[in-house]
Every structure is written in structure tokens, then in C-alpha cells.
Amino acid sequence: MATLEAAARTAAVPSPAADRARYDRATAHLDGPVAVVDLAAFDANAADLVRRAAGKPVRVASKSVRCRALLERVLTMDGFAGVMSFTLGESLWLARTGVRDVLLAYPSTDRSGFAELTGDPELAAAVTMLVDDPAQLDLIDAARTGPAEVRVCLELDTALQLFGGRVRVGARRSPMRTPEDLGAFAELVQRRRGFRVVGLMAYEGHIAGVGDSVPGRPVRSRMIRLMQAKARAELAERRAATVRRLRRVTELEFVNGGGTGSVESTVAERAVTEVAAGSGLYLPRLFDNYRSFRGRPAALFGQPVVRRPGFGVVTVLGGGYPASGAAGPDRSPVPHLPPGLRYDPMEGAGEVQTPLLGAAADDLLIGDRVWFRHAKAGELCERFAELHLIEGDRVVRTVPTYRGEQRTFL
Template identity: 75%
Template sequence: MPAHTAPVPDHAALRARYDRATVHRDAPFAAVDTEAFDANAADLVRRAAGKPVRVASKSVRCRALLERVLAAPGFAGIMSFTLAESLWLARSGFADVLLAYPSADRAGFAELTGDPKLAAAVTVMVDDPAQLDLVDAARGRGREEVRVCLELDTSLRMLGGRLRVGARRSPLSDAAALAAVAREVVRRPGFRLVGLMAYEGHVAGVGDDIPGWPLRSRGIRLMQAVARRQLAERRAEAVAAVRRLADLEFVNGGGTGSVQHTAAEDAVTEIAAGSGLYQPRLFDNYTAFTGRPAAVFALPVVRRPGVGVVTVLGGGYPASGPAGPDRPPVPYLPRGLRYDKQEGAGEVQTPLLGPPADDLLVGDRVWFRHAKAGELCERFGALHLIEGERVTETVPTYRGEGRTFL
């Protein structure tokens, strides 16, 4: 499937539109451009080529926007990040919630196994029989059957396993190991094996077109091509082995950066994606697609320390992952602002350098993009939904609803 190229925005016009839409709101605040959000959603569906897209809630962290995207054709189900979140979403009416990470939440498991509605809606992740033991110990009087998904490790292994590329997730790296745990799930009363997941983060979450680093970018593309071929074979073998033991309802794979590649595998029945809806800065550097920045936040100018410098309130919102220059948010609008290397993004205030600073007055706004997607919502209690030149709705984030799951 050919790469999709989003239209190049007129940044001055975009800034003017955002400023007009939010003129009566005091910064700091966060906003989502619904036109860009919907366009990104449509592009994820296009790249999935007919396979349903399960939306990753950690990349959205707003119930209203989860409802919005799930109402769009091509999306089905949620991939959650904690058991407490999964139960909350299920109680809120979301009927298909796949917990993407193992949990040690005993109280949550007691709640899950004691409520037929929750047990029918939530699927938990397992990659070790010890996790089944924990669920059994937490059951109490609850006897509801627990839906289980197994996770296959997707890391690229070369040189006899001495070279490894990819996140350290599941210990189950081949069909035999996966089948062994599948047998344990199947033989145990109170559990039902319904799914398999394999998330290739080193393909889906690593950009392959890094500005100023052509050789590194080429190396990443080569690594990802090898990884895709290897994983397609391993995933097919693993799915076949587990299907001999259980009637799987779904096989989940992929992520925003690998949607079209993962969807091409016959063994995969659904794709996971979420970050591409907001299009944070870490997803700008892909050759396979180009999204439209949808999630932004505005900080007010509160000082003008000198020529070519302004200071905004707040800004120190780094993303998770290895510390580096790609983790802070980026000044987005107006174009041409940059951090002071001696200060960076500050906890309470952030100086910004560049020619546009001289055109900014105290009270004006600087618009930023976060490095990651849903982590932005841990900093703000609400998202202003911008459509055209007005805010059509203001909706709470998880944090705005008093929910801080991690």
C-alpha cells in the first residue's frame, strides 16, 4: 500500500485559526483539532485494509474521544493499559476491552471474577502461569470465567540470539513456549483462552526517516525489513500452534507505524493503534505514512527577557522512554522557536529563543506538540475540541475525571 501524504499545513493560518477558536480561554490548556483527528483515524483504517483497528487507550486517555473513534467505521474494541482502567471502561459501557499488559492488581481481579458483565467485557494478558496463580488467589467468592490473551515476544533475534532488537516484553518468544502456556490456560478451570497478541514496537514505534541522520535512517529501515519478515514467520507458527489448542477469537498485532505491514499477514485478525490519532512529534519520521498533528497545548507568554527571547508559563512535560533530545515537547506555532540549551523545558517557566519571539506580546500563546500521545492528558484535565474556528466541546481527560491509572 503506498504511503499516504497529508497536506502540508499553512502554519501561520493554522496558528491564527487556533488562536481565534480559543480566544476566550486562558492558557495553559490542551486542545484537539477534530478535523485532523478524524483524518488520522480514516488513514489508520485505510492502511488496515479491511482488518478492524483496536484503539490503544493509553494513547488517547479521554473517554469522549475513545467513543468518537469507536463510532467511526473500521474501529472495534479498546486496548487498555491497566486492569483498573479496563474495569472502569467496561463499567462505562465499553464492551470489548483487551488489557495489553499483565497485572498484579488483586483487588481488580476479585472485582473482575465477581461480576459477569466485567468478565464478559475484559480480556487479561498472560505470559506466565504465575499470573494465573495470582488471579486464582484473588478470586475470593468470584467464580466468573476469565478471558485470557497470550503475548508473543516480537524482538528481532540474530546471530543465534546474541543480537536482540526490540522491547523486553513477553518471555514467550516462539511457538513451543507459547503453546506450553496455552496448554496451562486451557487445562485450568475458570480461564478461557480467546486471543493472542504480538506488538512489534521496534517496527511500529521507531521512525525510519530521522532528519539529519540518513545512514541511521537507512539502517533502521533495513532492520525493520528483516524484523517484519522474521516476525511474520514466527507469528504464523505461533498462531497455528495455539489454534490447535484453543479457538481464538482474535490475533492482535501492529501499531501506528506498522499498520499496513501487519495487516498484510494472514495470521493477524486485527490491528492495534492509537498514537496516530493525535500524531505526536515522535511519529513524524516515518516513510510509510504522514499524519496530521491533532493534539496540541497552548502556553501563555509571561515575560520578554530580551531581544529574541520570550518566556512561557510551564512546559516541562517530558515523554517517557530513554532520556534524550526527542523527549521534550516541541514549540509548534509560531514556527521558528527553540529551547535555550542551558534551560530546556522548565517545570514552571520555559524561555524560548528565535526571531518569532520579537513578535510575541505578553499574553500571547505559543502552541506545542507533545513527544508522545496520551501522556499529554496526564498534564491537563480537559481537552478543547476545535472544529474550524470554534471550540465545539470541552471534554475531560482521564485525569479530569479523577482517574490516574499510572
């Protein structure tokens, strides 16, 4: 099994040509499209996350992995502890398959899941629910089938507010923003039979998920860095005050924050006890534009060349796998190997075929493979039932994604 020492030994970065040759050799016996994970890159990325976390545990964001075999792999590595899940159904499934520390990072209205959770003390001990409204407690109680105590995590709104609140920078998540908001709600939860506050979560997506070095956009990059510096300082003060307020109500087991793009700044806060990360394991294209770290693309998908419409053009099968979020060019996958390919601006990444332009196209033959990187991480696994795990130039194991296990949680 992977270790940080092994990751360090294999951390030398191959050339793009060498990577392409390895992936082509490893998958030559497979029909495309195919999805692969380069284990040397995956392990090196994991080791780098642990290094950046500076001794604080990294909780793995499962939505960015969506493959149990790879979740299990990373959880065996020193420095990683627990899973951050995205639905209650997924949380219960992971707990039943052996994950003993699952933090559900989003509120749920899953009544059958509530019934299962409250009727099974072992599940209730393994899963922590995120709650930010009394109505969510009411839903849990209405579906309750047993006396099992529900572990509760509260969430702090991390958005930066400017000009007296008229401008907001950050995701719209929790309605609770101030230490007093959280303290009063924690007191309400603690008074309610069958619930116990055990943690605080605060995800600073405007720092963790926004690159600060956008190619060709120096002014925009500078503005992002200024915004993030202000946001970090404001949030650090407010998060620390919130933790102090909550500890007057209950003994917190954890204070979770951050993401792949903010690991260093998040763990620098004394109030934070753990950091969440997942995308940094696969390193999709949205994480190319950060000054603070450089990873290795580990998850890729290969599409076969099926047409050669003319000079400087090839067409691959499928490939139109857009990422979630506000629509734009940055939500499309990016042709990665061979280098030098780009989309036809009139067609983009297509549902059933994708033309690619560039001089590199003239060296591609029918049946050759073009390797792409997805814009985001785990969403790739919603398009493929299995991942082929590559070591060197061999597929050493083929493992199911969530979809391959017939689990489509969202």
C-alpha cells in the first residue's frame, strides 16, 4: 500500500511525451474512452497535501474522489484522517463499508437516511450531520426510528462582505455568520434531546477554490490576491471568535476548514484543527492557477481518434464532459496529451464527437488516443464506471467508481 515515503521516491515529474507514451502503452489493450489514475502522481499529490498541512490532519473530500478504492488508499497514508461526504446516502454507505469518521458537509432532507441513522447507534457514532437551521432538526426527529444520538456539525458563513455588506465575495452556504449566531444555535441544539454539537465547519471557497495566478491576466490575478489576503485576515479573526464562543457551550472535537487551494493559510489558524482536501489528489485543470503549490495531473481520460477531417484537425469520440458551476470555457475539459491541441471555437467539447485543432493533430492516426483533464476532480467519475490504475506503463488494477458500484448519490 502507498506510503508518503514511496510517494517521495516517485515524485520526479516525467515529461509530457513520457507520460503519453506510458498511458498509451498501459491502455493499449483497452477500447476507449477510458479513464485512468496515475498512482505515482496521485501519491505524490497526497504527500504534498500532507506537507502543506504542516502536521494537522487532512480530511478527504469524497466528492472529489468518488472511488472507494482510492479513498481507502489515501486513508491508509499518514496525515489523512476521516472523510468529508456530500450526501447522507453516501455517508451511510461509506460508514457501513468501514469508514468510521464521516463528516457530511451539506444539509440533508433524506428521511429514509435519517431513519437508518437514528435507528443504528454504530452508524450514528460514525456519521456527523451538518445542520444550520432548526427546521433540519425537525426533519431528523420526524423520521427518527431510535434513540441514537445524532452528532451535529455547525457551519460558519465564510464570505467576505465589503462596503457594509453591499458586496459579497464567497459561496452562499450557511445563514450563520457571527460568533453569536453560532453560539445561540449551538445552545438550542444542545438543549434538544438526541443531538450533540461536536464540530464546526467553515469552507472558504473564495480562497480555496479560486486560483490567484491566471495566465495572461496579471491585473485580475493581482485583484484576486488582494481580495484573498483581506478575506483570510477577516475570516481568521471571526473563525477564532466563533470557536471561543462555541467552546462555552460544548467541547468541540474538530474545527474543519479550507480546501486544496488554501491548505497553508487554513492550517496556520490556531483555531483550525483539520483541513479538508480532495481535488488536489487528482489535480484537475481548475487547480493549475495557484502560486502556492504545484501538483501533478493524476486523473485523465482518453478519447480515441475516429476521424481526420483535414490538415491540422482530428475528431475524437465524445469528450463533452462539462463541470458544474457557472457556465464558461473554464468548465470544459482540456486536451492534455499530446500537447498543442485546442478546441474548434465553433464546436467546443461535443456530446458525441469533438474536433481538435493544432499541428499535433497531423501526427495522430485513427485509433490513437488523446488524453484530457477534466475541469473538476470527482465529476469525471460520473462519466466512467471504472478507473484503470497505472504504475509505470502498466495497468495494475481496475477499480469501480461510485457509478460503477451503482451508486449515483447526486
